[in-house]
Amino acid sequence: MNDLISSHGALIAEGFLGTMRVVAIGFVSGALAGAVLGAIACGRADWARMLVRCYVEVIRNTPFLVQASLIFALFGVAGVRVSTMALGTAAVALYTAAYMAEIVRGAYRALPAGQSDAARALGLGRMARLRKVIVPQLLPAVIPGAANLVATVTKESAFLAALSVAELTFAGQVAISQTFRVFEIWAIVGALYLVLILSLLGIAARLERGLVWARAQQQRR
Amino acid sequence: MDLATRVAATLPLLLDGLWTTLVICTASMVMAVVMAVPLVAARRSRHRWIAGLAIGWVGLIRGLPIVILVLLMYFGLPALLDFGRVPAFWVGVVALGLNGGAFVSEILRAAIARVPPGQWEAAAALGLSRVSVWRLVVIPQMLPVALPALVGEATFIVKASPVLSLITVVDLTRRSQQVAMQTFDPLAPMLAAALLYFVVLFALSRLAAVLEARLAPQGLAA
Secondary structure (H helix, E strand, O other): OHHHHHHHHHHHHHHHHHHHHHHHHHHHHHHHHHHHHHHHHOOOOHHHHHHHHHHHHHHHOOOHHHHHHHHHHHHHHHOOOOOHHHHHHHHHHHHHHHHHHHHHHHHHHHOOOHHHHHHHHOOOOHHHHHHHHHHHHHHHHHHHHHHHHHHHHHHHHHHHHHHOOOOHHHHHHHHHHHHOOHHHHHHHHHHHHHHHHHHHHHHHHHHHHHHHHHHHHHHHO | OOHHHHHHHHHHHHHHHHHHHHHHHHHHHHHHHHHHHHHHHHHOOOOHHHHHHHHHHHHHHHHOOHHHHHHHHHHHHHHHHOOOOOOHHHHHHHHHHHHHHHHHHHHHHHHHHOOOHHHHHHHHHOOOOHHHHHHHHHHHHHHHHHHHHHHHHHHHHHHHHHHHHHHOOOOHHHHHHHHHHHHOOOOHHHHHHHHHHHHHHHHHHHHHHHHHHHHHHHOOOO
8 A cells, every 4th residue: 555655646646636726726617607697587578598598408418428428529620639538528518507506596496576676666777686686696506516526526527537537437447557556545535525525515514504693693693 | 501401400410319318317216216205314324323324425416527427337346346348328327327326315305394294193193104294194295395396307318318329339429429420410410419418408397397397286284
């Protein structure tokens, strides 16, 4: 075990950082895009709502590996040369955007309709309504949902090894091809994922509890 | 040939892969339910350490990507225990079943929790045996709550099933990769596979939505 860590520890650590990078960049850009898509899905433009609906349904009803393979194939056919890391990140972003849009839409639909009407009756403008009334009430539902989504995305990102993206699972495969220490390496890789994902889920659970508590305090006042 | 024609032309070549995917997912779903029952029982156990084991197991599964679980079971365990090849199909079914079982146990637990305590007390007051309480009172009331979520879990299993393509099982994903190699067309076979996955998953998620709408109002008032 010690010899393995001294010989291939750096490779695995680099893979771990690769997973963190794919997930961090892919998730943040995807979540921002998803927030915009979610806003469109709550909006009044029918055609735009339909487009977002179609996008969300397509992503939610196909496996991540198939989506990522399609992105790789599209770029291959177009003859555009982009790093596998960039393509993997794009796949994560596209996936995140659809699920994020659903989270935002679900949170918005759970708001009492009176909130928007009351804000309008107070004479608040469109932006002020969003910024002061709607968004602050969406956050308690959106933030824990987003934290759970990061954990899901981290798990899905392991599929990217099949497309040679330099992330943790891929690093494990490389290390095994050099050492043939199959069980030990998958156990180490698995333990690293476990720590990362359970931390994310723990944060999500804390946020959920914390925000529920904060909301109860607000109502009491 | 334009893309749409090529996709249509590859669809028939993928049907055996689709069939394998459906068989795997059905077997995995059955295995998930079978594995969930002892997990639920363990969670309800009076012995804290048994309940703790079940909680730990569910946490382990929730924190491990299915890809790693499958690679560990297909490559890692045989290497550790020094037995030769294991059938990839069954490793896949067991891995998807183990994974699904943890989530199904949470679904069943939540559904049992929704049965009002008065129902248990009333059943006990009527002198029903333990088996009758479950058969006549609890299970009929928890099923409407659990069923839509179980169909939802089936969609997760289908979405995770391409993991078997990583361990040589010729499922829908791997079949489309093979066709892509044979036809030198990387795009159309994968698009066709995506289309087939979409049809299956969209049907399942509609079914879950319909079940939820139909079953929820007549279910429990609580």
